[in-house]
Amino acid sequence: MTAETNALMDAAADANAGEPAIPTDLPLRNDLIGEEPYGAPQLDVPVCLNVNENPYAPKADVVESIAQRIREAARSVNRYPDREHEALRQAFCDYLKAESDARLQPAQVWGANGSNEIMLQLFMAFGGPGRTALAPAPTYSMYPEYARDTFTAWQTVPRNDDFTVNVVDTIQAMHELQPAMVVLTSPNNPTGTPLPIEDLKQILEASQSATVAGAQPGTHPIVVVDEAYIEFRDPGTPSATTLVNDYHNLAVSRTMSKAFAFAGSRVGYVAADKGIIDCMRIVRMPYHLSAITQAAALAAFDHTDEQLAEVNHLRQTREQTAQWLTTQTYKGKALQVMPSQSNFILFGGHLAERELIFEQMLERGVLIRVVGPEGWLRVCMGTDEEMAQFRAALTASLRAAEQMTGYTA
Ligand SMILES: Cc1ncc(COP(=O)(O)O)c(C=O)c1O
Known part of the structure; x- marks a missing residue:
């Protein structure tokens, strides 16, 4: 590794380690001792492809509309904001109607600082x-942290080999473990796998007769x-938000952080029955x-088409990149x-030295x-x-990692 990559890796390690060390005379909760703050490294490199943002x-x-709306809001920042964020909730409904054909009332949506x-x-x-909270795994690595922070037991059920949800096993686990929450991610992170709406319906139907440990009968x-x-799904694929009116125990989390x-x-929101939102x-x-x-969010919603303008192009980039990746070898x-x-x-799938390949990519300026x-x-x-830089860096990094581990063709 070059000195520059070393410094970047050190910075990443420091960020993850939450330096400086927490003083041992602080009464940090026992179950948090030794824990580290979650977060992907934020490094100053030319190409950041690590946190799934829209580039x-x-x-x-x-930018001008956002600035204008914020200027107006600034005139009354001596007052607390609208706690019920009613205008924004209406904007969430309008967006979900246009984007997913979900017909919801403001009482069925709720916003927060990110999903x-x-x-x-x-x-x-x-x-x-x-x-207990139950999820098919592998999945988004923040979920166990929410569970830890709320003293909720975290249980997983393995996904199939192709990372699709094993519906039968998930339903069986729901009956056995009696979770209060079943967390399904669609498309899943980090695998990209969608959950077909029919599979979701099966789980929702099964949930109607499942019981919850530690809760009222x-x-x-x-x-x-x-x-x-x-x-980013294929156009025409239904969103779970279209089922909110049919299942009062369904909560669909969305965010403005990704495609939008x-x-x-930091704006996320949920579509759910009013009962869930009241909880x-x-x-x-x-x-x-x-x-x-x-x-800021209201201003951005005024420009929905512009904010989503590159989504189709990013979908095409994904398909082209996927195709290109299949031509690469390790x-x-x-x-x-x-x-x-x-x-x-x-x-x-078989990158036994994935850390090394990651470091080689970083050395070439791609995170x-x-x-x-x-x-x-x-x-x-x-x-x-x-993406052109990614492709060049990956090809070079795979060859470098092969060489460094003594592989010869
Ligand atoms: C599956 C999934 N859910 C939620 C989030 C959080 O998004 P945000 O809090 O920015 O809305 C992420 C971010 O990477 C994610 O991958």
């Missing part, structure tokens, strides 16, 4: 001591579908969504590529992610120029 920055007119906060509120309201689990990446190209503003309102912080955030064997309905791709089962790496879709 296209807002256009000048969108991270939505999920945490769900765990706070429905998890807790004596309660007669209660059933809630089914949470995390649709953070749903806008608004990650920096979340019990645990939310008062005034959790700042007036500035609400103003140690004489073709890379596997998981079919993705998202803006990222899990690839490899990807070591995540998911052993042997796999994840890359998210960037601009055309970024």
Whole structure:
């Protein structure tokens, strides 16, 4: 490794280790001792393809609208914001109608600071001591952290070999473990795998007769579908939000951070029966969504088409990149590529030295992610120029890693 890569890796390690060390005389919760803050490394490298953002920055007119709305909101920042964020909830409904043909009322949607906060509120309201959350794994690595933070037991059920949800096993686990929450991610992170709506319906139907350990008799689990990446699905594929009116125990989490190209503003939301949202309102912080955030999100929704303008192109980039990846080899064997309905791709499968390949990529200025089962790496879709750099860096990194591990063809 060069000195420069060493420094980058050190920076990444420091960020993960939460330096400086926590003083031992602080009464940190016992179960948190030795834990580290979650987060992908934030490194100053030319090509960042590691956190599944939309790489296209807002256009000048969108920036102007956001600035204008924030200027207006700033005139009354001496007052607390609208706690119920009513204008924004109407905007979520309008968006979900246009994007997914979901017909919802403002009482059926609820916003927060990123879908991270939505999920945490769900765990706070429905998890807790004596309660269990269940998810098909591998999946998004933040879920066990929400569980830890809310004293909820975290249980997983293995996905099939192709990372699709094993519906039969999931339903069986739901009956055996009696979770309060079943968390399904569609498309799944880090695999990109969608959950077909028919599979979701089967799980929802089964949940109607499932019971919940640690809860009042007669209660059933809630089914949470995390649709953070749903806008990248094939056009015409139904979203779980279209089932919200049919299942009062369904909560569908969405975000403006991914396709909507608004990650920096931190806005996520949930579509669910009013009953679920009323439960979340019990645990939310008062005034959790700042007036500035609400103003910025409303301005962005005024430019929905522009914000989503590159989604189709990113889908094409994904298909082209997936195809290209299948032509690449490591140690004489073709890379596997998981079919993705998202803006990222899990690839490899047999990359025993994935850390080394990751470091080699970093040395070439391209940051990807070591995540998911052993042997796999994840890359998210960037601009055309970024993807050209990714391809060049990956080919070179695979050859370098082969050489460094003594592989000869
Ligand atoms: C599956 C999934 N859900 C939720 C999130 C969180 O998104 P945000 O809090 O930015 O809305 C992410 C972010 O990477 C994700 O991958």
